Amino acid sequence: MERLMKFIRAILGITSLVGVALAMNLTILQESVFSTPVLLPLAVGLGSGLLWLLLTLFSALAKRSSNTMYAANAIISSILFLVICITLYAFVKRADQSWDLTQEGRRELAPQTRLVLQSITEDVDIYCLFVKAGEERVRLAQDKTRRFLERCATYSDHLNIEFIDPQTQPERVEMLQVMRISTVGTIVMKSGTNQREIPLSNVNARLEERDFTNVLINVSRDSVPKVYFLDGHGGRDIDDKDPARGASTFKLILRQESYEVEKCIIPANKPALPEDCAVLVINHYTSDLLPYEIQVLDQFVDDGGRLLILLNPAIKVDDDGVSQEQLRPWLESRFGIQVVADVIASPVTNxxxxxxxxxxxxxxxxxxxxxxxxxxxxRGSFNATHPITRNFDQQMVWPFVRTVLLNDPLPDRVTGTVLLRTTPDTWGETNITGNQNGQPLKPDAHEIKGPNPVAVAVTRHSDTPTMEGERSRDARIIVIGNADMAVNENIKLMSNADFILNSMAWLTETEDLIAIRPSGQENQPMILTQTEQRGVAWLASLGAVQVIALIGFGAYLVRRRHQ
Incomplete structure (x- = not known):
């Protein structure tokens, strides 16, 4: 009888251990405690363990064996420990909490971002649109966004953060009038009547600090700078969607940065620019400006106006024996900006x-x-100290570029900086038609050798006071020896849009909008399938422990056999 009881206890003990172990393994693999595949072996294991415990206690009481009591106590403690582990795992899993211990997750916000957050005085509502039933990349983007916004919220009490599922709450999305919803996720920021959207990229699946800060500044500011494009001289039309000639995307990215954008002409009967013109853009031209238009620009600059001028090589000016070129001579005489009649040649591409x-x-x-x-x-082609280019770390490629020089010395009250230059192996080719036969290009002695400056920024001190009367408003001018980089098919390539937007931010003295670059502490996420995630979780939590336990049990059996 005693032998039979011992055999039954052994069977019950093994069944209990196997049942509980199986339940724990299935908990990890199923990612759910309250499912039939987990509860069934857990119930069998706990029931067998309870029967084993009762039989063991009866046997111990009958024999009054201390060894048996010690063994029972050890096994009971082990079972209770396993039950506690399962319970804790269930609660942690249900809480859906996680921590990002990567360098990217631990890095501090940029000083510029912290300053902007601390300066906010009005509430900003942040709506994060993520599909909860989405793929793993969406969940990862949501987690990164949540952690980033929580860090931002520590610097300001005016951020109201809400996560919305577009599939289950379509009425909320419709109320926000969201125009662009990314498959990865979209962030909508709103303050008063200002609203902006940040569609997350499928490439890196994260809310970039640069984008967040720029949009935060945009929705928080009271006034919106108005940008006018000079029309009537054959320039790039901001309403033209043609990929190679139009500038509709130029207009779009400016409006996305909360600039108001319009076209204007300078009428001959009443020559003047609109009074609310913050920046005037001359985006290429095929017919030169007229003398009265130059006079208007003169007055605009004297009043502290801002100009952005993009000029392709080989601008043709009609020579009727009377007319003279206007814009290029004016730029040189007033600001010391010499727009050279050449085109940059590259020996690499000939x-x-x-x-x-x-x-x-x-x-x-x-x-x-x-x-x-x-x-x-x-730093290579980029000025490492000017706000527009000091953080540039990516290459750009432009077609048909001309040299733009700063004279030495510059005119009185003018200071200037070269923003961008070509590589050392280039030069400014003055024989523009010389390459038509396909012969190798070679620089002549009189031509400007690389690196050739192709974009400059100048400031001209003005005596005109600001509206507040505290200080004079200085004129700012940027001249770029290329206009094709801003056409629809090119402006979003590489860093072209950043260069334009940074230039516009400098012209409007909203340097906070100049791109905040990633700190370099970024980690490309490894996207695992559900099966792979469960496998990793099982190996890290139970797999290794069970392997060690099996090895120990095998060693025990071997030693027992040889004793």
């Missing part, structure tokens, strides 16, 4: 069509940069 701008000239190879001596504060 053409004018592909001119590269790099953040590191060493990419060109030692044979190209041999003998080149850096003489200014540049």
């Amino acid at each position: 053409s004018f069509k592909t001119i590269m701008f790099l953040s590191d000239y060493t990419q060109l190879g030692d044979d190209v940069i041999a003998g080149f001596v850096e003489t200014g504060a540049y």
Whole structure:
């Protein structure tokens, strides 16, 4: 009888251990405690364990064996520990909490972002649109966004954050009048009547700090700068959607940054610019400006106006023996900006069509940069100190670029900086038609050798006081020796849009809008399937422990056999 009881206890004990272990493994793999595949073996294991415990206690009381009591106590403690572990896992899983211990997750916000957050005085509502039933990339984007916004909320009490599922709450999305919903997720920020959207990218699946800060500034500011494009001279039309000639995307990205954008002409009968013109853009032209228009620009600059001028090479000016070129001579006489009649040539492509701008000239190879001596504060092609370009870290490629020089010395009350230059192996080709036969291009002695400056920014001090009367408003002018980089098919390539938007932010003195670059502490997420995630979780929590336990049990059996 005693032998039979011992055998039954052994069967019950093994059944209990197997049942509980199986339930724990299925809890990890099923990601649910309250499911039949988990509850069934757990019930069998606990029931067998309870029967084993009762039989063991009866046997111990009958024999009054201390060893048996110690064994029972150890097994009871182990079972209770396993039950506690399962219960804790269920609660943690139900709470859906996680921590990001990567470098990206632990990095601090940029000082610029913290300053903007601390300066907010009005409430900003942030609506995060994520589909809860979406794929793993959506869940990852939502987690990263939540953690980022929680860090931001520690610097301001005016952020109201809400997560919305577009599938289960379509009426909320309709009420917000969201125009662009990304498959990864969309962030909508609203303050008063100002509202902006940030569709998350499918590439990195994160809310970029730069985008967040720029939009936060946009929705928080009271006044909106108005940008006018000069019309009537054959320039790029901001309503033209043609990929190669139109500038409708230029207009779109400015409006996305909360600029008001309109076209204007300078009428001959009443020559003047609109009174609310914050920035005047001359986006290429095929017919030069007239003398009375230059006079209007003169007055605009004297009043502290802002100009953005994009000029392609080979601008043709009609020569009727009477008319004279107007805009280029005016730029040189007033600001010391010399727009050279050339086109940048590249020996790499033997053409004018592909001119590269790099953040590191060493990419060109030692044979190209041999003998080149850096003489200014540049990082490759980009000015490393000016707000527009100091954070540029990506290359750009422009077609058909012309040299834009700053005279030395500059006119009185004018200061200037070269923003962008070509690589050392380029030069300014003055024989623009010389490459039509396909012969190799070679620089002549009189031509300007690279690096050639192609974009400059100048400031002219003005005596005109601001509306507040505290200080004078200085005129700011940017001249870029290329207009094709801003056509519809090119403006969103590489960093072209950033260059334009940074230039506009500098012109309007909203330097906070100049792109905040990632700190470099980014981690490309590894997207795992549900099965892979469960496998990793099982291996980390139970798999390794069970393997060690099996090895220990095997060693025990081997030792017992040889004793």
